[in-house]
Amino acid sequence: MTTTAILSALLQEQSGLLAALQQPQRTAHAGRTFWQGTLHGQPVVLALSGIGKVAAATTATALIERFGVARIVFTGVAGGVGEGVQVGDVVVAHDYVQHDMDASPLFERWCVPGYAGVRLPCDANLTALLSGAVHACLTSARDIFDIKEGQNLPRLHAGLIASGDQFVSSAASAQALRQTLLAAGHDVLAVEMEGAAVAQVCMDYGVPFAAVRAISDRADDAAHVDFPQFMATVASRYADHIVRRLLQSLSIK
Numbered sequence: 569m570t571t572t573a574i575l576s577a578l579l580q581e582q583s584g585l586l587a588a589l590q591q592p593q594r595t596a597h598a599g600r601t602f603w604q605g606t607l608h609g610q611p612v613v614l615a616l617s618g619i620g621k622v623a624a625a626t627t628a629t630a631l632i633e634r635f636g637v638a639r640i641v642f643t644g645v646a647g648g649v650g651e652g653v654q655v656g657d658v659v660v661a662h663d664y665v666q667h668d669m670d671a672s673p674l675f676e677r678w679c680v681p682g683y684a685g686v687r688l689p690c691d692a693n694l695t696a697l698l699s700g701a702v703h704a705c706l707t708s709a710r711d712i713f714d715i716k717e718g719q720n721l722p723r724l725h726a727g728l729i730a731s732g733d734q735f736v737s738s739a740a741s742a743q744a745l746r747q748t749l750l751a752a753g754h755d756v757l758a759v760e761m762e763g764a765a766v767a768q769v770c771m772d773y774g775v776p777f778a779a780v781r782a783i784s785d786r787a788d789d790a791a792h793v794d795f796p797q798f799m800a801t802v803a804s805r806y807a808d809h810i811v812r813r814l815l816q817s818l819s820i821k
């Protein structure tokens with residue numbers, strides 16, 4: 569059976585996965601901790617990406633080079649910037665853009681020189697399985713996330729996510745980021761700090777990559793309050809349920 573890497577950005581997001589890991593085996597490498605074991609019957613490696621694009625690229629490279637993983641799945645949180653992308657919703661990435669990459673006028677803005685186009689695609693098959701897992705979780709979301717009668721159910725969005733080395737924390741900067749990309753035809757749903765780097769490394773190695781992000785904040789003036797609150801309360805519950813469904817669907821593939 570091939571090994572799936574499950575990447576999280578922060579310990580709070582990983583804690584539930586670690587607690588459920590069977591036959592855990594800890595390896596320290598490149599200043600990081602990697603946990604090998606079995607999760608819901610599947611061989612996995614759990615790792616923290618670290619914060620920001622370089623840290624995430626190092627972790628992804630180690631997962632591929634040292635642990636020989638067959639696929640990488642990122643579960644984490646993001647700031648919602650797309651219309652109607654609310655706190656508690658879930659975004660599955662179809663592709664990524666690095667919103668802080670700008671080698672213009674030598675190259676098209678946002679394009680990583682040497683790669684075709686602005687967008688770094690995720691793997692279509694793995695992404696379809698991940699979307700199926702999220703969909704299944706959201707249909708039983710009332711029980712999983714204690715959603716009260718009358719409260720809106722979380723929604724699933726699929727599309728473009730932007731990554732950059734910046735915690736976006738004002739409505740003005742979120743709006744500027746979204747509008748500038750939108751004017752060039754790139755409709756960004758959410759913003760975070762690692763996914764595009766992992767997508768790039770996975771493209772380099774030909775390793776399938778998929779990513780899911782629960783929306784912790786709206787990347788606005790309240791983001792610095794909403795983000796830690798979401799992390800402390802529900803972030804790991806999203807990861808636990810989605811990863812369980814995904815690994816179950818991988819086992820029947």
Ligand code: ADE
Nearest residue numbers: 645646647735736760787
């Ligand atoms: N991850 C979660 N919220 C974020 C934000 N507002 N900016 C960047 N990364 C995030």
